[in-house]
Amino acid sequence: EPEVTQxxxxxxxxxxxxxxxxxxxxxNHLYFYWYRQILGQKVEFLVSFYNNEISEKSEIFDDxxxxxxxxxxxxxLKIRSTKLEDSAMYFCATGTGWEKLFFGSGTQLSVL
Amino acid sequence: DQQVKQNSPSLSVQEGRISILNCDYTNSMFDxxxxxxxxxxxxxxxxxxxxxxxxxxxxxxxxxxxxKSAKHLSLHIVPSQPGDSAVYFCAASAWGRRRGGSNYKLTxxxxxxxxxxP
Numbered sequence: 316e317p318e319v320t321q322x323x324x325x326x327x328x329x330x331x332x333x334x335x336x337x338x339x340x341x342x343n344h345l346y347f348y349w350y351r352q353i354l355g356q357k358v359e360f361l362v363s364f365y366n367n368e369i370s371e372k373s374e375i376f377d378d379x380x381x382x383x384x385x386x387x388x389x390x391x392l393k394i395r396s397t398k399l400e401d402s403a404m405y406f407c408a409t410g411t412g413w414e415k416l417f418f419g420s421g422t423q424l425s426v427l
Numbered sequence: 428d429q430q431v432k433q434n435s436p437s438l439s440v441q442e443g444r445i446s447i448l449n450c451d452y453t454n455s456m457f458d459x460x461x462x463x464x465x466x467x468x469x470x471x472x473x474x475x476x477x478x479x480x481x482x483x484x485x486x487x488x489x490x491x492x493x494x495k496s497a498k499h500l501s502l503h504i505v506p507s508q509p510g511d512s513a514v515y516f517c518a519a520s521a522w523g524r525r526r527g528g529s530n531y532k533l534t535x536x537x538x539x540x541x542x543x544x545p
Contacts, residue, residue: 319470348532357537358471358516371532406470415461416533418470 317341321407321419328397329427336392336422338407347390348408348416349382351375358406364390365412397426430454431519433536441544446504448539450517453498457519461533462491462502465514474515475502507543514538 320339328334340347349361362372364382381393390409394401404423408416432451440446450460458479463471477484477491477500484491490503504511518533 321470350535358535360532360534363532408470414459415473415476417473418463420468420470 317417319407319409319417319419321405321422323422324420325423325425327425327427330399331396334394334397334424336394336405336407336424338390338392338409338419339388340390340407340409341417344409344411344417346410346412346416347382347384348410349392350406350408350418351403352406352421353403361392361405394424397424399426402426429536430457431517431534431536433515433517433539435539436537437540437542439542439544440507442509443506446502446507446511446541446543448502448504448515448517448541450500450502450536451498452500452519454519454521454534455498456521457534459520460491460493460500461518461520462489463516463518463535464511465516465538471516504541507541509543509545512541512543514540 319341322337326334347364350358351361352358360373362376362382363370379395384390402425404421406421407419410416430453461476462474464474465471475486475489475491477493479495482493488504491500493500516538517536520533
């Protein structure tokens with residue numbers, strides 16, 4: 316079965332540093348998402364991206380966050396100045412716009 | 428604002444018995460429901476789904492039931508196997524009500540940890 320690939324699997328960074336999380340979507344998918352899960356909490360929607368623009372974002376997705384698809388393949392999430400509370404597992408998900416989403420295995424972000 | 432609620436954080440069953448995982452929702456706009464399974468250090472994996480036009484969907488050992496009037500759905504696993512031990516997330520979407528096809532998103536519950544004992 317096709318897979319969503321995320322890199323890195325783990326990222327440790329100092330507070331205030333910028334991080335970029337990368338995702339390679341399934342090739343025929345057009346809808347891209349970032350979700351995150353803080354330890355012990357639910358999986359939370361961050362942002363959806365379609366046709367090279369953000370279609371929806373949550374309250375969590377403030378101006379420290381940005382997404383782009385710079386080369387038509389990778390889909391990235393950038394956090395400009397990380398905070399301790401950004402520590403979480405970040406999941407990329409992609410879909411065809413119908414029914415289910417396919418999730419990557421996640422990037423565990425630890426902000427020290 | 429918990430639009431999707433899984434009130435049981437954990438469930439333990441014996442191998443071979445039935446596992447029943449429950450989920451409630453509050454948003455009447457939701458019309459498509461999914462169950463995802465998640466192992467540690469992996470992303471959620473799609474298990475089964477149901478549209479609001481149905482009240483039951485079955486796939487092998489997995490059956491999802493939807494009671495729209497009660498805004499409740501459940502996942503039945505029969506028979507349960509040790510390999511089913513994982514966190515199960517209920518998710519919902521307003522699939523038929525999205526604007527322009529571009530803002531389809533899933534709202535997740537907090538998950539239920541299922542442990543199937545040999």
